[in-house]
Structure formats: structure tokens, C-alpha cells
Amino acid sequence: MNGPFYIGWQDRADPEIKRFIIRCVLLLFSIGLGFAILLARMQRTIGVSVFEWGTEKKFSGIMKAMPYPHLIVPRPGASGATIGFSTYYLVAPFKHGLDPGSMASLDGRTVDLRGTLIYRGNETMIEAIPDSIKASLRQMEPPAGLENVSLGRQTFDGEILDSKCFFGVMNPGQSVPHRDCAILCISGGIPPVLLVRQKHGRPLYLLLASADNKPVNQQVLDMVAEPVEIRGEVERQGELLILRADPSTYRRLNSRSP
Amino acid sequence: MSSQYQAVQWNRQKRIYDLLLISGVALYLVVFAVVTEHYFPYVTEEILIMRAFGTLAFLLLHLILCIGPLCRLNPKFLCLLYNRRHMGVTCFFLGLIHAVMVVATYHAGGDINPIASIFVTSRLTGSLAGVPFQPFGFFALCILFLMAATSHDFWLSNLTPPIWKTLHMLVYAAYFLLVLHVTFGVLQGEAGLLYSVTMAAGLLTVIALHKAAAWRERRNDRELEGLRGDGFCDACSVDDIPENRARVVCLSGERVAIFKYDGKISAVSNVCQHQNGPLGEGKIVFGCITCPWHGYQYRPETGESPPPFKERVATYDVRVQNGRVFVFPKPKMDGMSAPAILTRQ
Numbered sequence: 131m132n133g134p135f136y137i138g139w140q141d142r143a144d145p146e147i148k149r150f151i152i153r154c155v156l157l158l159f160s161i162g163l164g165f166a167i168l169l170a171r172m173q174r175t176i177g178v179s180v181f182e183w184g185t186e187k188k189f190s191g192i193m194k195a196m197p198y199p200h201l202i203v204p205r206p207g208a209s210g211a212t213i214g215f216s217t218y219y220l221v222a223p224f225k226h227g228l229d230p231g232s233m234a235s236l237d238g239r240t241v242d243l244r245g246t247l248i249y250r251g252n253e254t255m256i257e258a259i260p261d262s263i264k265a266s267l268r269q270m271e272p273p274a275g276l277e278n279v280s281l282g283r284q285t286f287d288g289e290i291l292d293s294k295c296f297f298g299v300m301n302p303g304q305s306v307p308h309r310d311c312a313i314l315c316i317s318g319g320i321p322p323v324l325l326v327r328q329k330h331g332r333p334l335y336l337l338l339a340s341a342d343n344k345p346v347n348q349q350v351l352d353m354v355a356e357p358v359e360i361r362g363e364v365e366r367q368g369e370l371l372i373l374r375a376d377p378s379t380y381r382r383l384n385s386r387s388p
Numbered sequence: 389m390s391s392q393y394q395a396v397q398w399n400r401q402k403r404i405y406d407l408l409l410i411s412g413v414a415l416y417l418v419v420f421a422v423v424t425e426h427y428f429p430y431v432t433e434e435i436l437i438m439r440a441f442g443t444l445a446f447l448l449l450h451l452i453l454c455i456g457p458l459c460r461l462n463p464k465f466l467c468l469l470y471n472r473r474h475m476g477v478t479c480f481f482l483g484l485i486h487a488v489m490v491v492a493t494y495h496a497g498g499d500i501n502p503i504a505s506i507f508v509t510s511r512l513t514g515s516l517a518g519v520p521f522q523p524f525g526f527f528a529l530c531i532l533f534l535m536a537a538t539s540h541d542f543w544l545s546n547l548t549p550p551i552w553k554t555l556h557m558l559v560y561a562a563y564f565l566l567v568l569h570v571t572f573g574v575l576q577g578e579a580g581l582l583y584s585v586t587m588a589a590g591l592l593t594v595i596a597l598h599k600a601a602a603w604r605e606r607r608n609d610r611e612l613e614g615l616r617g618d619g620f621c622d623a624c625s626v627d628d629i630p631e632n633r634a635r636v637v638c639l640s641g642e643r644v645a646i647f648k649y650d651g652k653i654s655a656v657s658n659v660c661q662h663q664n665g666p667l668g669e670g671k672i673v674f675g676c677i678t679c680p681w682h683g684y685q686y687r688p689e690t691g692e693s694p695p696p697f698k699e700r701v702a703t704y705d706v707r708v709q710n711g712r713v714f715v716f717p718k719p720k721m722d723g724m725s726a727p728a729i730l731t732r733q
Contacts, residue, residue: 133463135671137683138401138470150464155408159415162447165586166416169443170423172582176431224497300493301432305577306517310509314498356517382515 175305179250179298181257188244189218189256192270193263195237197339197372198321199228201256204273214273217370219255219321219337220245221294225311227319228258230345240266248298252369253335255297278372281364286336286373287383288326290354292316293335296323309355316347316354324360324373336364336373349377357383395540405471409478416444438489445482446570449563450590452476457601459680463669466680473539476559480536483529490522521572528565531558544663553664567591609638620707620714626653627711634677636668639717643668644704646713647677647688654688655704655715662699 134144143151191203199220205213220243221227245258292315295303302308304325316322326334340346341362362375396402420440424431452475458465495502500509510520535556537543544552567587575583616622621639629635629648636645636658643658645668656677658668665681672678676685676694686693691703702719 135673135678135680136464136466136470137673137678138467139397139399139683141400143401143467147464147467151467154465154468158451159412162412162416163419165443165447166419167423168582169586170420170440171427172578172580173424173428173439174578174580176424176428178430180430181432225499299432300435301430302435302577306521306572307574307577308494310505310520310522311494313509314495314500314505318498352511352513352518356513356515382513 173302175302177250177301179296179301179303180248181298182247184246186244186246186259188242189258190240190242190266190270191215191218192272192276193220193233193236193239193241194367195230195233197230197343197345198337199230199233200370201241201243202273202276202368204270213275213368215276215368216254217368219253219293219297220258221255221320222260223257225294225315225318225320227294227321227347228260228263229319233263236263236265238272240268240270242266248294250297251332253293253297255294257294257299275368278365278367281366281371283362284364284373285359285361286324286326286334287357287359288324288334288336289356290316290322290338290350290358291325292320292354293323293337294320296325304355306355312354313351317351319345319347321345322347322350322354324358334371336360336371338377339372339374341374341376343372343374346377350380353377353380353382359383402471402474406474409471409475413444413448413478413482416447417441420444434489434493438486438493441482441489442486442574445479445486446566447590448475448479448482449559449566450594452479453559453563453594454597457597460601460604460666460669461597463680469681470683476532477536477539480529480532483532487525487529490525516572517576519572521569521576524565524569524572528562528569531562531565535559535562541662549661549664563594609643616714619718620705620716623655623713623715625711626708626713629653629713632672634668634670636666637715639704639715642719644715645670645677646706646715647672649675649688652688653706653708653713655706656686656688656691657702657704657719659701660684661701667701 134146136143136147189201189203191201194200194202201218201220203216203218205215242264243256243258244262245256248255248257289304291304292312294315295308295311300308300311322338324336324338326336328334338346338350359381360373360375361379362373365372365374417440420443421436424436452472455465455468455472459469491502491506495505498505506522506526510518512518512520535558538547538552538555547555570587575587623637623646624635626648629646632649634645634647636643644655645658646653646655649672656667658666660667660679660681662679662682662684665679667677667679667686669680670678672688673685675687677688678685684693684699686699686701691701693699704719705716707714
């Protein structure tokens with residue numbers, strides 16, 4: 131009780147207190163440094179994805195309007211077993227998708243557009259400038275393998291997320307912290323995707339559509355960023371996987387997805 | 389200590405305090421950013437900023453909450469308390485930057501007003517992962533703003549210390565809201581064990597330190613017995629009080645600090661008029677009781693601050709008989725002289 135006494139407005143602290151302050155500051159800086167390293171290193175949801183923000187490119191391809199607008203771009207020189215085209219999801223700037231209804235008039239036609247590339251693994255997307263989407267003067271031949279191939283009825287556990295953020299606009303762009311953004315994006319027309327993490331192999335991305343191949347944006351909002359189980363018809367269109375199911379049959383899981 | 393309002397009453401130690409605070413903040417942010425960019429080069433900048441500032445604000449709030457009980461357990465920590473309000477304001481601004489990034493990134497650009505979106509976008513779904521966590525953070529930031537905005541002594545004086553103190557005790561509500569914000573937010577996403585362990589350790593540390601300090605304080609709150617016929621209470625032995633220091637006792641539900649100095653004994657209210665600091669843990673410096681928190685001073689005989697300052701604390705009548713100190717349990721009117729009693733008779 132009778133030790134040195136600290137008074138902040140005095141010019142100098144007692145030497146014993148000064149030594150204590152130095153030890154305190156060093157300890158606090160070490161703790162802060164330790165937390166900065168640990169908390170940064172232990173982040174788990176940051177993947178490899180890119181949004182080429184500020185880099186606008188021109189694209190030409192065949193517009194497919196349903197279930198969500200996407201662009202089919204033939205790959206030059208593709209032959210044999212390789213898929214002869216790339217698929218680009220199409221979205222508008224910010225938290226908006228392209229309206230499948232307004233794109234219906236361009237369905238199956240060759241279009242030119244300008245936009246910014248977004249990609250994660252093999253998943254590719256273009257944030258298109260809506261006014262730049264025009265029917266092209268030259269018509270492309272539909273590449274081989276463009277027709278949908280049924281993969282049968284299957285069940286998947288995963289997380290519903292908005293494809294735009296997850297594919298690269300935000301990283302990380304998934305899970306609970308990102309849920310509000312994902313809900314706003316999906317309600318704004320961004321294609322909802324089911325992320326399925328497999329024990330072995332790459333994760334699967336399944337574009338969610340209704341049983342009759344319509345968008346399901348408004349029906350899935352309450353299940354975004356939570357573990358869900360979906361059973362439905364799976365179709366492959368090139369590299370694009372589409373999971374068709376009535377959203378009322380989606381089942382919320384109690385446990386977290388693996 | 390100042391007799392007039394200034395934006396900041398700078399002195400050498402405040403400058404050192406703020407320099408170290410800013411250095412610590414900068415060091416954390418830079419290290420967090422460098423480590424994240426090194427291990428996760430594809431992270432987007434807005435989320436990196438959001439996380440760096442959010443984690444630091446929460447860590448700093450832990451430190452702010454721990455300083456109080458640490459000072460009760462060991463007065464050497466008072467050096468951390470002296471300019472704690474600058475730490476609190478810093479914590480608010482770190483939280484504000486985190487919140488601005490969250491709103492601009494997650495809530496802007498949609499069809500809903502970004503602020504309204506915080507409250508209406510997520511709905512309760514009945515699952516743990518479905519609990520909307522962002523409103524917790526919003527309300528916590530509102531409290532931190534109130535505290536930062538009223539942190540100056542101008543507000544302390546105009547709101548009066550009891551109201552100001554009550555307002556600033558809301559920091560515990562803010563902390564509770566932030567615990568919920570983190571638990572239902574990032575812990576649901578960053579499911580790593582370290583995040584959960586860190587969060588639990590922080591919470592337990594805050595609770596344990598407060599419990600330990602409260603346990604220690606409880607000794608002072610034992611109501612004195614032994615009321616004599618003249619109305620005075622037997623408080624303690626003269627030898628129980630160190631020279632130029634005080635012994636704190638509880639009389640009529642109030643803590644009273646009994647000081648021994650220059651062969652005299654005086655008793656004053658234990659509550660400093662500045663921020664309700666514990667005067668009984670202070671010391672007689674330059675003939676004045678000096679509050680351990682911010683150095684506010686009072687004359688032990690009258691309870692008045694030396695001119696030009698105008699603060700006053702209540703005094704108590706004291707008698708010394710046979711080496712025992714007796715205190716009259718009713719305080720005298722603020723500022724009225726209470727006779728100092730010579731201890732040698």
C-alpha cells in the first residue's frame with residue numbers, strides 16, 4: 131500500500147512504476163502481435179478466386195436465358211473428348227442479376243457484350259454491362275455437347291450461396307458472416323448455387339433451378355448460408371451442373387456442412 | 389486536472405500513452421494484413437480491412453474492461469487507467485471503420501436501404517446459424533458512440549458524475565452485445581477451434597478479473613459495528629492506516645476513506661467527484677488527497693479541491709481515543725471543515 135504512487139499529470143513517473151509500465155507495454159504488444167498473427171493465420175474460408183475489377187473485356191458467345199442467363203463461348207481448337215465450349219454465368223453490376231425474362235429474346239442467339247471477368251476454379255462469370263449486351267451480326271454455330279445431359283436423381287448436402295460473391299467478387303464470400311450479402315444478391319437476381327464439399331476431390335457447384343427449370347431466387351432466401359439437403363434431378367450442360375428441385379422440398383440440416 | 393475545458397489537456401504522459409496506443413494499433417493492423425496477404429493472397433481488401441479492424445476493436449475492448457479490475461487488484465496498473473478514455477475512443481473508431489466496411493460491402497448495392505438491411509435481411513430460421521447477428525453489433529456500436537461522444541469532462545460535469553458513470557457502465561452491455569455478435573457471426577463461419585477458444589478465454593478473463601476485484605472490494609463493504617453512545621463508530625486502529633494513505637471502511641452504506649498524514653487523521657467520502665474514483669486508494673501528495681485514477685486533489689480537512697478547482701467531497705467527523713479511530717457515520721455538508729485529530733494525545 132505504501133509503494134510508489136502514479137499521478138498522470140506529473141511530468142515523470144516514479145522509476146519503479148516506469149519499469150512496470152515498460153514491462154506492461156512489452157507484454158501487451160507481444161499479446162497483440164500474437165493475436166494478429168494467430169487470428170490472421172487461422173482464417174479458414176478464404177479460397178482462390180478472382181474478380182478482375184477495373185478490367186473490362188469484350189465477349190462474344192451464345193446466350194442461354196434459362197434458368198439463369200449464361201453465355202456459351204466455343205473453345206477454339208477443342209476436339210474429341212474435351213468439352214468444346216466454356217460457360218460463363220452472366221450477372222449485372224452490384225447485387226443484381228440479369229433478368230431471364232428480358233434476356234429471353236436473345237436466347238440461343240449470338241451476342242456481344244462487355245464486362246468484367248470473375249472466376250474460381252473452373253467456374254467463370256461475367257459482370258456484364260447490361261446496355262452492352264447486343265445481338266451480334268455474326269451467328270455462331272452451337273458447339274457440340276450443348277444439349278443437357280441427365281445425371282439422374284441425386285441428393286446433396288451443402289450450402290446455398292450467391293455465385294457472384296463466392297466466385298470472386300468477395301473473398302471470403304460464403305457462410306454466416308456473408309449471409310446478409312448473399313441474401314441481398316440472390317434476391318437481386320444473382321444465380322444461387324449449392325456448394326457441396328466432397329471428402330475427396332474438388333467441391334461441386336450446382337446451379338439451383340426449379341423442377342421446371344425456372345429461377346428459384348426468392349424461394350431459397352431463408353436457407354442461404356445454412357447447411358441444407360437438396361434432392362433433385364441433376365443435369366449437365368458442358369461443365370455446368372444444374373440441380374432441379376422444388377425449393378419447398380429443401381431440408382435444413384441441424385449440423386454444419388463438412 | 390484542469391479548471392477549464394480543453395479538447396485534450398495534454399501532458400507528457402498522455403502523449404506517451406497515445407503514442408504507444410497508436411503504435412500498438414498500427415502494429416496489429418499491419419501484422420494482421422501482412423500475414424493474411426501472405427497466406428491468403430486472394431483475400432479481397434474490403435474484407436481484410438473489415439476483419440483487421442473488427443478483431444482489434446474487440447481485443448481492445450477486452451483490455452479496456454480488464455484495466456479497471458486489474459487496478460483494484462494491483463495499483464501499479466493505474467498507469468493504464470489514466471488515459472483509458474483515449475483507448476475507448478480509439479476502440480469506437482476501430483469499430484466504426486469495421487461497421488462502415490460491413491455496410492458498404494455486405495449491405496450496399498442491393499434493393500434495400502443499407503442500414504435498414506442490417507435489420508431486415510436475415511430472418512430467424514430456428515437454427516443457430518440463422519440468428520441475425522449484425523443488429524447486435526449495430527447496437528453495441530451505438531453504445532460505444534455514446535460513450536466516445538460523452539467521454540470529455542465537459543459531459544462529465546454537465547451530465548453529473550452519477551449519470552455519466554451510469555451511461556459509461558453501458559460498456560458492459562456493449563461487450564455482451566459484441567459477444568453475441570461474434571458468437572452468432574464469425575464463429576459460425578470461421579469454425580476453427582482457435583477462434584472459439586480465444587473468444588471463451590477473453591470472456592472468462594473479463595469475468596474472472598471482475599469477480600476477483602469484487603471479492604477484494606467486499607472486505608471494504610462490511611458495515612462497521614460498535615456504535616458508541618455519542619454516535620461515533622469504532623473504525624480501525626490508528627496503526628492500521630499507513631502514513632499518507634487511507635483505510636476504507638463502510639458506514640451507513642457509504643465507503644469512507646480515513647487518511648493519516650502529518651500526525652492527523654481525516655475522513656472523507658471515498659468517491660472522487662471526477663469519475664467516482666476510489667479516493668481511499670489514493671495518497672496525500674502536496675498536502676492533498678490525490679485520486680489514484682486521474683490525480684484529482686482534495687484537502688483532507690475540508691474535502692475541497694485547492695483553488696482554482698471547485699470540486700468537493702463530503703467529510704466526516706473523526707475522533708481518536710486510545711489508539712482507535714472513531715468516525716461519525718453521517719457526512720458533514722460538502723466542504724465544511726471536519727476537525728483533523730492529532731493522533732498523539
